[in-house]
Amino acid sequence: xxxxxxANLLIEDRSFEPSPAFAKQANAKxxxxxxxxxxxxxxxxxxxxxxxxxxxSEVLDxxxxxxxxWFTDGRLNVSVNCLDRHVDAGHxxxxxxxxxxxxxxxxxxxxxxLKDRVCxxxxxxxxxxxxxxxxxxxxxxxxxxxxxxxxxxxxxxxPHSVVFAGFSAEALxxxxxxxxxxxxxxxxxxxxxxDSMALKPAVDEAVAGAPTVEHVLVVRNTGQEVTATDKDVWxxxxxxxxxxxxxxxxxxxxxxxxxxxxxxxxxxxKGILHTxxxxxxxAAYTHxxxxxxxxxxxxxxxxxxxxxxxxxxxIVYGPLANRATQVIYEGTPDTPHKGRWWxxxxxxxxxxxYTAPTAIRTFMKWGDDWPNQFDLSSLRLLGxxxxxxxxxxxMWYREVIGGGHCPIVDTWWQTETGAIMISPLPGVTATKPGxxxxxxxxxxxxxxxxHARPVADGEGGYLVLxxxxxxxxxxxxGDDERYVTTYWSxxxxxxxxxxxxxxxxxGAIWLLGRVDDVMNVSGHRxxxxxxxxxxxxxxxxxxxxxxxxxxxxxxxGIVAFVILRGGAEDEDxxxxxxxxxxxxxxxxxxxxxxxxxxxxxxxxxxKIMRRLLRDVAEQRDLGDVTTLADPTVMNLxxxxxxxxxxxx
Ligand code: WTA
Numbered sequence: 001x002x003x004x005x006x007a008n009l010l011i012e013d014r015s016f017e018p019s020p021a022f023a024k025q026a027n028a029k030x031x032x033x034x035x036x037x038x039x040x041x042x043x044x045x046x047x048x049x050x051x052x053x054x055x056x057s058e059v060l061d062x063x064x065x066x067x068x069x070w071f072t073d074g075r076l077n078v079s080v081n082c083l084d085r086h087v088d089a090g091h092x093x094x095x096x097x098x099x100x101x102x103x104x105x106x107x108x109x110x111x112x113x114l115k116d117r118v119c120x121x122x123x124x125x126x127x128x129x130x131x132x133x134x135x136x137x138x139x140x141x142x143x144x145x146x147x148x149x150x151x152x153x154x155x156x157x158x159p160h161s162v163v164f165a166g167f168s169a170e171a172l173x174x175x176x177x178x179x180x181x182x183x184x185x186x187x188x189x190x191x192x193x194x195d196s197m198a199l200k201p202a203v204d205e206a207v208a209g210a211p212t213v214e215h216v217l218v219v220r221n222t223g224q225e226v227t228a229t230d231k232d233v234w235x236x237x238x239x240x241x242x243x244x245x246x247x248x249x250x251x252x253x254x255x256x257x258x259x260x261x262x263x264x265x266x267x268x269x270k271g272i273l274h275t276x277x278x279x280x281x282x283a284a285y286t287h288x289x290x291x292x293x294x295x296x297x298x299x300x301x302x303x304x305x306x307x308x309x310x311x312x313x314x315i316v317y318g319p320l321a322n323r324a325t326q327v328i329y330e331g332t333p334d335t336p337h338k339g340r341w342w343x344x345x346x347x348x349x350x351x352x353x354y355t356a357p358t359a360i361r362t363f364m365k366w367g368d369d370w371p372n373q374f375d376l377s378s379l380r381l382l383g384x385x386x387x388x389x390x391x392x393x394x395m396w397y398r399e400v401i402g403g404g405h406c407p408i409v410d411t412w413w414q415t416e417t418g419a420i421m422i423s424p425l426p427g428v429t430a431t432k433p434g435x436x437x438x439x440x441x442x443x444x445x446x447x448x449x450x451h452a453r454p455v456a457d458g459e460g461g462y463l464v465l466x467x468x469x470x471x472x473x474x475x476x477x478g479d480d481e482r483y484v485t486t487y488w489s490x491x492x493x494x495x496x497x498x499x500x501x502x503x504x505x506x507g508a509i510w511l512l513g514r515v516d517d518v519m520n521v522s523g524h525r526x527x528x529x530x531x532x533x534x535x536x537x538x539x540x541x542x543x544x545x546x547x548x549x550x551x552x553x554x555x556x557g558i559v560a561f562v563i564l565r566g567g568a569e570d571e572d573x574x575x576x577x578x579x580x581x582x583x584x585x586x587x588x589x590x591x592x593x594x595x596x597x598x599x600x601x602x603x604x605x606x607k608i609m610r611r612l613l614r615d616v617a618e619q620r621d622l623g624d625v626t627t628l629a630d631p632t633v634m635n636l637x638x639x640x641x642x643x644x645x646x647x648x
Pocket of ligand 1: 262308309310384385386387388389410411412413414415416436497498499511512513514520523524525
């Protein structure tokens with residue numbers, strides 16, 4: 001976050017009380033915070049939202065800290081909680097998913113239908129030799145089969161690892177390898193901006209080097225031609241042919257539900273592990289309380305991709321556990337026009353919209369005329385996630401999209417936390433534009449200084465979570481030690497989130513962005529090291545340093561400084577390197593700018609001084625450079641900046 005924004009925070013004094021009408025009907029009541037003071041009793045009560053096949057004996061076993069066990073000995077099936085129990089209770093006809101395609105056609109899938117599809121898929125997976133504990137990689141676009149695939153895995157106890165379909169073959173391969181996935185579920189292609197883009201070739205490339213993969217299950221989505229391999233099996237053959245009868249098995253509360261890879265401060269992504277009972281409890285509770293879900297009236301729409309944790313917790317598990325009716329959209333916000341989202345809100349009478357600040361800022365840029373052409377009066381609640389939302393974007397969201405009357409929930413959480421941790425409760429909390437306000441009931445968050453001492457109101461520091469929570473990660477797949485050192489070693493006995501935060505004079509929490517070498521680009525976490533490794537894997541690059549520079553639309557933009565190998569000068573080098581990074585990681589990791597430099601600023605011990613590079617990238621005054629080995633380096637870099645902006 002820039003200095004300007006920080007300064008703005010200090011003068012932000014607007015506050016919006018909940019309207020009496022909203023408060024009256026809200027799921028969350030003002031006494032919930034005091035009722036939740038006994039955290040374990042509170043979470044035990046929330047766990048009762050779920051249907052358990054065997055009761056738990058203990059709410060929390062923290063004896064193996066920082067490895068938690070929640071609702072020990074309890075047994076349940078996640079897909080039964082998301083589907084069967086709603087059908088059994090007479091809600092089979094209710095629409096679970098309104099699937100909107102880019103071309104404007106749509107399809108409604110009822111809970112009964114979704115359950116049948118999941119049962120067929122579960123039987124098909126079993127037929128392919130996938131059993132409880134086996135890992136399944138899912139590389140799919142935003143189509144109903146993605147939800148079906150995830151729930152089918154959950155149904156048979158096979159942890160899924162969803163890989164964002166925008167990631168490269170290389171990124172997919174490393175995730176398949178790390179989890180030793182037995183099956184990959186993918187599609188022929190996906191629709192984007194009116195075109196069909198192939199997905200299958202990336203899978204073929206990834207699987208060619210992945211000995212653990214026995215089969216590739218392919219959904220026909222675009223209908224484009226696919227090169228067959230001997231591992232391929234078609235979804236339409238094996239899933240459609242399978243029986244819709246499936247007797248679910250109950251799994252232990254701590255049975256692994258999924259692995260989701262996220263960037264850390266090293267080049268190797270971390271496989272964040274989530275389990276069953278605690279995860280579903282917190283996903284369901286927070287979805288109910290934060291989004292004020294009314295299953296009989298609301299039409300909920302979370303615009304995230306299922307490749308990110310938001311798609312896991314707030315498209316699949318939370319909403320379906322709560323019997324929500326929701327929109328899923330496979331397409332881009334500007335196809336066929338820049339009012340596409342507002343068209344969808346109007347068409348399906350969406351009541352609840354959950355999206356990211358980067359999208360909101362993009363819409364602001366496109367102008368009020370787009371949303372103003374549509375009837376958005378069905379909206380009653382707006383949510384934000386993924387990065388700090390600046391007060392200007394918050395106010396625009398409130399006024400232009402929410403018509404001035406929708407509460408906004410700015411929800412802070414992470415892949416690791418599994419579910420929302422800090423957020424206003426609509427109907428209870430008076431909100432301030434740009435603040436996530438306070439920890440939810442049952443959650444404990446504090447801001448500490450370098451010495452782990454809580455800071456006073458009005459001061460800034462590091463955000464930590466000082467009590468275990470039900471949907472917390474249970475570790476990093478295959479790397480317990482990295483789990484302990486990454487999250488539990490910076491400060492003793494508390495979880496270090498990696499975010500900076502400030503408490504205002506009223507004790508409300510303002511998130512200030514990452515304090516480590518993780519960038520946040522359009523709400524996506526990308527590590528500087530990951531992009532640096534991708535760059536130096538190109539033969540023309542000798543050395544690379546990457547920083548996240550603040551960006552008006554995407555929050556941060558990736559700026560790379562590279563030193564080329566002798567003789568590698570080439571006019572097109574910037575676009576070649578950008579294409580190379582897209583191939584190694586995925587288009588989301590393409591640097592916004594690449595600067596070819598002769599030297600990089602380093603301390604005497606050889607550490608790259610990222611702060612200086614960030615200043616250059618943001619063209620700020622350089623401040624103190626006396627610890628630099630060669631202070632003149634900065635002048636050289638600064639001069640090179642103007643010439644090298646890339647906008648392709
Ligand atoms: C950032 C996404 C400020 C934060 C759910 C965190 C936020 C990282 C907010 C996690 C918010 C997420 N305000 N910052 N409301 N929500 N972040 O794992 O830096 O993709 O550490 O999970 O996003 O990103 P992740």
